[in-house]
Amino acid sequence: MDSVDWWLRPIAWLFARRPDLRDRSGRGLLRLGNRFYVLLAIVMALVGAWDQFVKPFSRQLSRDNFDWLMTHRPIPYRPSTAIVVLDIDEASLAALAPEYGRWPWPRQVLASVASRVEAAGAQAVMFDILFADPDVANPAGDAAFDRYVAGSSNSFYPVARLNPLTDTQSKVPVSMLNFAEPDPHAGQALNPGRTIALIPPHFASIYDSTRMGTHNIHPDADNVVRWYDNYESLAGYRIPSLPDRMARALHWPRQRQARSLINWPRGVAPYTTISYVDAFRAAGRNDAAYFSRFAGKVVLIGSTAPSLNDIKATPIDSMHPGIYVLATALDNTSRDRFLRPVRPLWIWILEVAMLAASARLFVRATRVTAVTRYFFIVPSSLLLISLLSVSVSDRLVDLSLPAALVLLYFAIAKTFETQLHAFVSGGGVFAATRREQHEGQLQIACLPGTVSKDTVRGLQLRADACPIKVWEPVKSGLGVTWAAQGWILWRWHVPGSDPGPEPQPPLAWRNADPAPPAGDPFDLAHVIAAAAQSAWQAPEPRPSPEHT
Secondary structure, three states, X not given: OOOOOHHHHHHHHHHHHOHHHHHHHHHHHHHHOOHHHHHHHHHHHHHHHHHHHHOOOOHHHHHHHHHHHHHHOOOOEOOOOOEEXXXXXXXXXXXXXXXXXXXXXXXXXXXXXXXXXXXXXXXXXXXXXXXXXXXXXXXXXXXXXHHHHHHOOOEEEEEEEOOHHHHHHOOOEHHHOOOOEEXXXXXXXXXXXXXXXXXXXXXXHHHHHOOEEEOOOOOOOOOOOOEEEOEEEEOOEEEEEHHHHHHHHHXXXXXXXXXXXXXXXXXXXXXXXXXXXXXXXXXXXXXXHHHHHHOOOEEEEEOOOHHHOOEEOOOOOOOEEHHHHHHHHHHHHHHOOOEEEOOHHHHHHHHHHHHHHHHHHHHHOOOOHHHHOHHHHHHHHHHHHXXXXXXXXXXXXXXXXXXXXXXXXXXXXXXXXXXXXXXXXOOHHHOOOHHHHHHOEEEEEEEOOOOOHHHHHHHHHHOOOOOOEEEOOOOOHHHHHHHHHOEEEEEEEOOOOOXXXXXXXXXXXXXXXXXXXXXXXXXXXXXXXXXXXXXXXXXXXXXXXXXX
16 A cells, blocks of 8 residues: 555545445446546546536636736737826825925816816827815816816816615716717617716716716736726716727727726836826926927826825735726726737637547547556646736636636546556556455466557456456567567466356467565566566467367
8 A cells, every 4th residue: 555645545445345346346447448548538528517617606707818928928918108198196296295285286276287287289188086075165167177178179177986785875867978879789778867986077068078987996806807887887888988088089999898808018107107297397487498308199087106105906916006097997098908808619619629639639649658658748738828928919718617627537547547557557556455465376377569558458357256467568768678478467366266157359368486575566566577587488378168
């Protein structure tokens, strides 16, 4: 039992006490033979079909695989140079604190910079700041901001969508959302009286502009942001996100699906970023040359300051500023570069193909060592396909489950093949007990190498009373040592016992002398090899007349 893996020792213990169960189990493995690999592939394919088409076994496996792909793909997504972030960072908060306080600032501070950016020819200005309440301490600042909004033609503002479970408590009907539009894909009639819970802007000028959209970010169950909500379909209306509302205004491609998988560039801050205080001081100097850098750009005004608590966990970083999440969604929207997962049917077809190839490897291989090298080659190939798919295209070929199933297939098939070989050759949990070796006589027989494997396996299946073990002549490994002798068959024969009917082809059994020490597999192998050599060199006995 010392040579048996730890997890097989309970089975070895049971087989040592029940040799009949040991032999029946081994013959069961032998009867299954290559059918096992085919049946296992079918079972794994059905498991994969259930995962792809009915209910995923583990969404987290796909999530973790996606996160790994985003950080390890050899050709990362290149961020748009047309997006610029005006960052209300800690330096800006500290610099303007003596005059305006840390936060919130009077809104003329925002209007003064935004108006100069627009005047410089910016394609659009997007605020990642809610303007839900009046600034009662600075009414003049609100008036200045209101004038800016009224005179703007390409600025966009967020509204906060509240929990849909509270929609029934709201008094805001969907028909009041002048930035929403009928959803042609909703499949239902408009219900303008349906209420919706959200936080609208305080400024009437923002409402009148209709340039609004939701800016909510919804993480997955593990609290990591991977998807972006393009819009919400409610009561027959399409309620756009900020990027989707900008896409409608600026004639960008619009996403048909409500949610899209974000195509993440490498790095937390991949977009051109300018500290807000620098732009504010340039506005105070009337520095037109400074603002010329914003011509033709989409400018986002938001904050990376940790004190403002706009931090998200993403595949790129667990402390990802929300403004850059919004910038990435805007970038994906403007260039129609969201990732598009491949349809589950194609994933399953590839999975079936890999399982079929794996089954063929095991069926055709003479020994498990011949397929060992494929144990990692096949899953690694699947991983490489996934990496290439997100590196050279916007398609996500998520092969995490197929790779896991192929690995599981190899592990189970390898275990089966190992135990089958152990039964055939009399090793492992199928080794003879010390009692069998002590009471029995080791006998050896040889068959020509031209005898088929099926014939030899038939001998083993029919040897109920006295199990026959086999060394196969092969052209590699240790089998080369006895390849010239053909098949080596051996058994522990108890003198006086009935060995059963004469097998076909007939076997000339010879006693091995001297008998090996009980329990020593190395001495046993040495005695078998020596006895087989003698048996091979001796004249072949004539079969008895009744068996010719």
